[in-house]
Amino acid sequence: MIAGFVEPSGGAIRLEGRDLRAVKPAKRGLGIVFQSYALFPHMTVADNVSFGLEMQGTAKAERAARIAETLDLVGLGAFAARYPRQLSGGQQQRVALARALVIRPAILLLDEPLSNLDAKLREEMQIELRQIQRTVGTTTILVTHDQAEAMALSDRIVVMNQGRAEQIGPPHEAYERPATAFVANFLGKTNLVKGASVRPERISFAATGLAGTVRTRIFQGTHWLYQVETADGLITVIRQNSGAAVPSEGAAVHLAWDAP
Amino acid sequence: MKLQPAYLLTLPALSFFALVVIVPLGMTLALSFHDWGPYKGIVPVFILKNWREVFGDSYYGEMFARTFRIAALVTLLAALFGAPEAYILNRMRSPWRGFFLLVILGPLLISVVARTLGWALLFGGNAGLVNKALISAGLISAPLPFMFTETGMVVALVHVLMPYMVLSVWAALQRLDPQIENAAVALGAGPITVLRRIVLPQAMPGILSGGIIVFALAASAFATPAIIGGRRLKVASTLAYDEFLNTLNWPLGAVIAVLLLAALVTIVVVANKLVERRYAQAFQ
Numbered sequence: 045m046i047a048g049f050v051e052p053s054g055g056a057i058r059l060e061g062r063d064l065r066a067v068k069p070a071k072r073g074l075g076i077v078f079q080s081y082a083l084f085p086h087m088t089v090a091d092n093v094s095f096g097l098e099m100q101g102t103a104k105a106e107r108a109a110r111i112a113e114t115l116d117l118v119g120l121g122a123f124a125a126r127y128p129r130q131l132s133g134g135q136q137q138r139v140a141l142a143r144a145l146v147i148r149p150a151i152l153l154l155d156e157p158l159s160n161l162d163a164k165l166r167e168e169m170q171i172e173l174r175q176i177q178r179t180v181g182t183t184t185i186l187v188t189h190d191q192a193e194a195m196a197l198s199d200r201i202v203v204m205n206q207g208r209a210e211q212i213g214p215p216h217e218a219y220e221r222p223a224t225a226f227v228a229n230f231l232g233k234t235n236l237v238k239g240a241s242v243r244p245e246r247i248s249f250a251a252t253g254l255a256g257t258v259r260t261r262i263f264q265g266t267h268w269l270y271q272v273e274t275a276d277g278l279i280t281v282i283r284q285n286s287g288a289a290v291p292s293e294g295a296a297v298h299l300a301w302d303a304p
Numbered sequence: 305m306k307l308q309p310a311y312l313l314t315l316p317a318l319s320f321f322a323l324v325v326i327v328p329l330g331m332t333l334a335l336s337f338h339d340w341g342p343y344k345g346i347v348p349v350f351i352l353k354n355w356r357e358v359f360g361d362s363y364y365g366e367m368f369a370r371t372f373r374i375a376a377l378v379t380l381l382a383a384l385f386g387a388p389e390a391y392i393l394n395r396m397r398s399p400w401r402g403f404f405l406l407v408i409l410g411p412l413l414i415s416v417v418a419r420t421l422g423w424a425l426l427f428g429g430n431a432g433l434v435n436k437a438l439i440s441a442g443l444i445s446a447p448l449p450f451m452f453t454e455t456g457m458v459v460a461l462v463h464v465l466m467p468y469m470v471l472s473v474w475a476a477l478q479r480l481d482p483q484i485e486n487a488a489v490a491l492g493a494g495p496i497t498v499l500r501r502i503v504l505p506q507a508m509p510g511i512l513s514g515g516i517i518v519f520a521l522a523a524s525a526f527a528t529p530a531i532i533g534g535r536r537l538k539v540a541s542t543l544a545y546d547e548f549l550n551t552l553n554w555p556l557g558a559v560i561a562v563l564l565l566a567a568l569v570t571i572v573v574v575a576n577k578l579v580e581r582r583y584a585q586a587f588q
Contacts, residue, residue, distance in 0.1 A: 047486070047490055048490075049486050049489075069486075069489050069490060070489050070490070070492050070493060071492070073492070074490060076487065076490045078483045078486070078487055079483075080481055080483050082481055082483035082484045082486065082487035083484075083487075084484060084487075084488070084502060085506065086505040086506055086508075086583075087505075095501075099491055099492035099493050099497070100492060143487075143491070147491065147492075
């Protein structure tokens with residue numbers, strides 16, 4: 045809807061005060077990175093990036109300079125003459141980003157930009173995406189189903205559920221003070237104890253507190269994940285792996301946490 | 305090197321292929337060097353008489369030029385009409401897409417002879433339906449020249465061969481990510497720019513491979529030129545047929561058949577190489 049490919053059924057979309065609904069998709073001047081990247085397969089990387097500038101009627105010399113500058117920004121300076129087919133998924137992603145950024149858009153739209161990458165590459169690209177975004181300073185709207193990605197990349201999160209915004213706020217605030225149960229569940233793991241939401245990493249093993257038995261214990265490298273059976277139901281606990289001894293499966297434990 | 309068992313499995317198909325294609329081709333080639341006379345028939349000797357005749361007489365040169373001129377024109381027209389047809393077909397929603405695909409492919413289910421005769425019924429001489437209507441309406445005084453003309457042959461061949469072009473372009477368009485057009489629009493491209501710079505280049509491999517198919521089929525077509533051109537306007541295939549079955553000069557017919565095959569194979573292979581080289585980087 046922001047890009048103009050789908051008509052909204054109501055409301056308005058305003059950018060710097062003007063309503064975007066009256067503007068044709070081709071005239072909105074947004075930088076969009078599609079989920080499938082949607083690179084032009086018959087054009088080289090440089091031609092892909094150049095396309096938007098040509099549409100704006102940028103002079104040839106300036107075009108060349110801006111293409112080079114943007115490709116350097118995404119770290120693809122050496123790949124200008126390649127075709128998209130000859131690039132890896134991460135590199136194609138960068139071309140898509142360069143193509144969107146080179147036109148100096150008012151807004152950068154990222155539609156699940158990292159969902160086609162494998163886990164390791166996704167993490168790298170998250171960091172890089174954030175750096176690039178900070179460098180160019182373009183207001184960016186990122187759509188994602190990955191809550192970790194949302195929290196890692198954004199200054200402000202809008203948690204949507206069935207077309208409704210459930211909470212709008214900085215990631216840290218949305219995580220610490222979720223407005224609804226949906227938000228609490230969506231942003232990270234959570235335990236509902238007597239109606240209150242308690243994050244698993246806030247619960248510690250103590251001498252006194254809620255009594256329970258460790259059902260499962262999973263080692264995840266940086267931390268341990270426990271499922272503890274208590275009178276209030278199954279509670280998930282995450283403890284950092286400090287190298288110290290930890291309760292084993294079947295052990296009787298007490299759980300303690302500060303009231304949120 | 306030890307032969308892989310998998311290769312052995314290709315033996316039956318390979319020997320069948322050799323028997324029904326390679327052997328007759330070899331025999332045709334051998335036949336083209338034999339002597340022939342109206343009274344002595346075919347004499348199995350090795351002479352170049354037939355080859356000299358074909359290369360020496362401008363009649364044959366003209367005939368081959370006509371054959372390939374018609375094939376080139378048919379290919380061009382089929383691309384001009386077939387590519388937009390495929391694009392529209394690709395943009396359609398079901399059930400219309402299925403319906404119109406059937407309309408386009410339907411003619412393939414009808415014999416080429418019947419389809420060409422249809423054209424002959426519409427435009428053939430004074431009795432042709434369209435001619436009759438136009439004359440009685442006072443729009444024309446003499447029937448439109450269609451039968452025994454190159455125009456007629458081209459029109460009928462384009463009609464007959466169009467489905468191959470549409471299918472080939474359609475296959476190329478189906479691989480196209482619909483988001484790519486949106487991406488171009490978002491970057492500020494108008495509909496014509498999107499067609500010219502985004503859709504057309506991506507459909508090009510399909511248009512070219514369809515073009516190779518249509519060209520090869522048009523140059524070697526027999527039924528349509530035989531019905532429209534008859535004995536008056538000959539192309540390579542109808543001439544070879546006449547030499548074989550009417551004049552009974554098999555060796556001369558063999559020369560024409562071999563030349564047609566050689567020219568076609570050369571054109572198709574070269575065109576294919578060019579297409580592959582042009583698009584290897586982007587599409588493979």
